[in-house]
Amino acid sequence: MSRVVGLAMPRWDLGTVGYVAGSPGEIDKAYSELFLRCYPTTVDMTREMDSKVSCIVNTVRRGLPIGSVVFLLDPYGIANDIGTKYGIRRELILNSVYSWFINYLRNNGLITDSDAVELDQELSMLIRSIKARVGGSASMVAGVMATIVMNRRVKVNELPIRIMDVRNDVINHVRGMISIH
Known part of the structure; x- marks a missing residue:
């Protein structure tokens, strides 16, 4: 096990998926820096107290020993829009969205077969597609x-977090799947 990967989507209504990766020691250090230094009451920084958000932002700015990406995925928004438009069950569209996302992560080397993957509860359905477990430090850091990046008081461009908007790619994939059938 060379790397630990965390994936989390703490708020389905925001549609953002956090991704973090590092060695087990790096993930533990990032967790300690965020949770044992700042003591957040939740991983949802849009609902956290200002003082805790400020501590987290300063800690992230100083640098954590992990790679961080936030994907703008919006699986439920896509499922609702396309499902309503084409009369397709939301569950089928969600499966297609998550299938595309897992393939994207694999094809870009963000997840490999040797990684230990941790998911939050919202993404637990990915266990059908990848070897993973629910819970853990990496998924909590990914949730933060x-x-x-969705907290309005935070200047996102000052954080060392890459933001990837993949919504259009996912929508095109799902629409392509619909036109095939």
Whole structure:
């Protein structure tokens, strides 16, 4: 096990998925820096107290020993829009969205077969597609990353977090799947 990967989507209504990766020691250090230094009451930084958000932002700015990406995925928004428009069950569209996302992560080397993957509860359905477990430090850190970029008081461009908007790619994939059938 060379790397630990965390994936989290603490708020389905925001549609952001946090991704973090590092060695087990790096993930533990990032967790300690965020949770044992700042003591957040939740991983949802849009609902956290200002003082805790400020501590988290300063800690992230100083640098954590992990790679961080936030994906603008919006699976439920896509499922609702396309499902309503084409009369397709939301569950089928969600499966297609998550299938595309897992393939994207694999094809870009963000997840490999040797990684230990941790998911939050919202993404637990991915266990059908990848070897993973629910819970853990990496998924909690990923949850913080997924929501800190959505906090209106935070200047996202000052954080060392890459933001990837993949919504159009997902929509095109799902629409392509619909036109095939």
